[in-house]
Every structure is written in C-alpha cells, then in structure tokens.
Amino acid sequence: MALEVWEIDPAHSSLNFSIQHLLISHVRGRFSEWRGTLKIDEQYPENSSVELHIQADSIDTHNLERDTHLQSEDFLDVENYPEIVFQSKRAEKTDPDHLRVIGDLRIHGMTREVAVEAVLTGRAVDPWGKHRMGLQATASLDRRDFGIDWNQPLEGGGLLVGNEVTFTAEIEAVRQTEIAAA
Numbered sequence: 182m183a184l185e186v187w188e189i190d191p192a193h194s195s196l197n198f199s200i201q202h203l204l205i206s207h208v209r210g211r212f213s214e215w216r217g218t219l220k221i222d223e224q225y226p227e228n229s230s231v232e233l234h235i236q237a238d239s240i241d242t243h244n245l246e247r248d249t250h251l252q253s254e255d256f257l258d259v260e261n262y263p264e265i266v267f268q269s270k271r272a273e274k275t276d277p278d279h280l281r282v283i284g285d286l287r288i289h290g291m292t293r294e295v296a297v298e299a300v301l302t303g304r305a306v307d308p309w310g311k312h313r314m315g316l317q318a319t320a321s322l323d324r325r326d327f328g329i330d331w332n333q334p335l336e337g338g339g340l341l342v343g344n345e346v347t348f349t350a351e352i353e354a355v356r357q358t359e360i361a362a363a
Contacts, residue, residue, distance in 0.1 A: 184228060187314060187354035189217040194352045196235065200324075201343025203335065210242035210251075212265075219316075219354055226274040231282055231297075235265040255331035262290050270294070282318075288327040295320050312356035321347045 196215050199207040214236035222228035238259040240251050252259045269284035282297040302315035323344050324330070333341040 184220055184222045186357045187219040187221060188357050189215075189219070189233075190313070190353045190355050191216065194350070194354075196348065196350045198346055198348045200346045203341060204339045204343075207343075208242055208247075210240060210248075212236065212239045213241055214239035217267075217352075226272050226280060229269075229272045229280070229282075231267065231269040231272075231284065233265075233267040235267075237263055237265050237288075256289075256329055258289055262288070267295075267297075269297075286320075286322070286327075289329050291327045293322070293326050295322055314354050314356070316350075316352040316354070318350040318352065319348065321345055 191214075195211060197209060197211045199209045202208045212235050215233060217231065217233040220228075220230045237257045238252055240248055240257065242248055242251070251257055254261075257265075264287075266287045267284055269282045271284075272280055272282045275281050278301045280299045280301075282299055283294060284297065285292050286295045297318050297320040299316050299318040302317055304312070304314050307313055324346050325344055331342070335341060
C-alpha cells in the first residue's frame with residue numbers, strides 16, 4: 182500500500198482551545214492561521230506522520246485586549262516565538278477509526294512530547310474529483326511545561342487562569358499524492 186500525502190484545507194478546518202478562567206468557566210479561542218501535512222499509511226499506521234505549523238499571533242478569543250496579552254511575553258511571546266510547531270514521532274491505531282499520535286510540540290521556544298487522539302470522521306470525493314478526509318483531534322497540556330506560567334492570585338484563593346489547555350482540531354484534508362511504499 183502507498184503512503185498518502187494530505188494537506189489540511191484551512192477553509193474547512195479549525196484549531197480551537199479552551200482554558201479555565203476564575204475557577205468557574207472556560208475561555209475559548211482559536212488560531213486562525215495554520216497549515217499542516219498528513220502522511221498516512223493505512224496498512225502500517227506506525228509509518229504515518231503529521232506536521233502542523235501555527236502562527237502564534239493568529240490567536241483569537243474574540244477579545245482584543247486579552248488577545249494582545251496572550252501575544253505578549255507573559256504568554257506566547259509572539260515576537261520571539263512566532264510559530265507553534267507539532268511534529269509527530271510515532272502513531273498507533275487504537276481501533277479502526279482512532280489513532281494516537283505522539284509527537285513533539287514546540288510552544289514559546291520549548292519542546293515537549295504530547296499525545297494527540299485522532300478520530301477519522303469520514304472520507305468523500307468532492308464535486309471536483311478531489312479526495313477529502315475528515316478528522317477530529319484533541320490534546321491537553323499543562324502550559325507551565327512550556328514556560329508559560331503567568332497568573333494572578335484570586336482574593337478567595339486559586340488563580341485567574343487555569344494551567345490545563347485543551348486543543349481541539351476539526352480537520353478536512355485533501356489528498357495530494359501517493360508515495361510508493363518502500
């Protein structure tokens with residue numbers, strides 16, 4: 182079987198996140214500029230790989246003041262670290278439609294290994310004859326592992342911003358090529 186190369190279609194994909202705020206709710210946001218390539222070997226999923234490049238300054242929580250703070254040195258420090266990168270190291274099929282992808286995530290100049298759970302949501306051929314695939318992917322991480330530890334204590338105890346960030350990607354990818362298996 183061949184290794185298939187798929188490019189993420191940014192017009193039909195989204196990369197969202199959520200984090201706890203004031204210990205009572207979650208702030209949700211997204212990154213509006215990102216791209217990625219998937220190389221998928223269905224017969225041998227361990228040969229599959231993923232690479233994502235996210236423009237850190239494209240963070241959007243629908244609040245300009247908060248977005249400016251998130252872009253600052255207190256959080257993403259986009260002037261010094263303009264790109265967030267995920268590069269997979271290995272993948273394992275956990276059932277016919279689920280894949281666990283382990284890879285290196287670089288945020289704020291620090292690289293840590295993270296696990297991403299991915300679910301195949303379907304395949305289709307669009308009206309122009311292009312093969313498309315849908316995936317949902319989720320990952321959680323502790324922002325402090327990436328040197329992002331700004332916070333503010335609350336009067337009644339606790340902290341203003343939670344430490345666990347959950348990322349959810351809704352991906353539609355378009356098949357580009359097939360590479361013959363080695």
